[in-house]
Amino acid sequence: MNAPDTRSEPSLSVAVTQLMKGVVYRDSHATAWQHLAALQPQVRDYVAVLGLVVVIDESEGYAYLKSRPEDPDLPPVPRLVPRRSLSFHVSLLLALLRRKLAEADTSGVDPRLVLTRHQIIELLTVFMPPGANDARLVDQIDAHLTKVVELGFLRRTKDKEPSFEVRRILKAFVDAQWLADFDSRLAEYAAELTEDEEDAA
Numbered sequence: 001m002n003a004p005d006t007r008s009e010p011s012l013s014v015a016v017t018q019l020m021k022g023v024v025y026r027d028s029h030a031t032a033w034q035h036l037a038a039l040q041p042q043v044r045d046y047v048a049v050l051g052l053v054v055v056i057d058e059s060e061g062y063a064y065l066k067s068r069p070e071d072p073d074l075p076p077v078p079r080l081v082p083r084r085s086l087s088f089h090v091s092l093l094l095a096l097l098r099r100k101l102a103e104a105d106t107s108g109v110d111p112r113l114v115l116t117r118h119q120i121i122e123l124l125t126v127f128m129p130p131g132a133n134d135a136r137l138v139d140q141i142d143a144h145l146t147k148v149v150e151l152g153f154l155r156r157t158k159d160k161e162p163s164f165e166v167r168r169i170l171k172a173f174v175d176a177q178w179l180a181d182f183d184s185r186l187a188e189y190a191a192e193l194t195e196d197e198e199d200a201a
Helices: 012-021 030-038 040-048 088-107 117-125 134-151 176-180 182-200
Strands: 052-057 062-067 113-116 154-156 163-166
Touching: 012 030, 012 040, 012 062, 030 040, 040 052, 088 113, 088 117, 088 134, 088 163, 113 117, 117 134, 117 163, 134 154
Parallel strands: none
Antiparallel strands: 052 062, 113 163, 154 163
16 A cells, blocks of 8 residues: 655646546555545546546545546547446446445445455356356356456455455446346346356357
8 A cells, every 4th residue: 555645745647647547546546545635626627628527435435537428518529538348247247246345335344345256256156057167167257357357346355365355436337226226137147147158058
């Protein structure tokens, strides 16, 4: 973790540069977070010129950039933040992780949610058809895990057993309304996974 540098004056370039690189977390980008917190109006004005909006969640401790919603009164700006097309299986994994995060928040035991690789594999195998090839299944899940880490929704821990911390920014991408409808979609997920397995056979 980076210790905040209290000796320096707030720097717009530090705040914006870190945002351009990706999500800024209070716990792992302490210096950039400090500059961002001190210069929020200036950061918003700066990125607005680029057609971007900064989203800051003080309670969860993260900030990120997203493209400005289209406005017919404003000239169009080329998209700097690309839309990511996620595979069905990665989307399912994100949904399951989001539900686990909601359950952890309800329990109020620990603000951090850490799951082992084995626990995540178990989450997904519930939705796989009976008789699926175990070795191939685990390889596929590991590939999905790697993708979710690359997207910034999971962070590998340094625990002896392979484990992942679920990053709280996932709440911004899988909202409460979507989560409320989640249980009703699980049957659809299971059906689609079965079809995928039959097609691959």
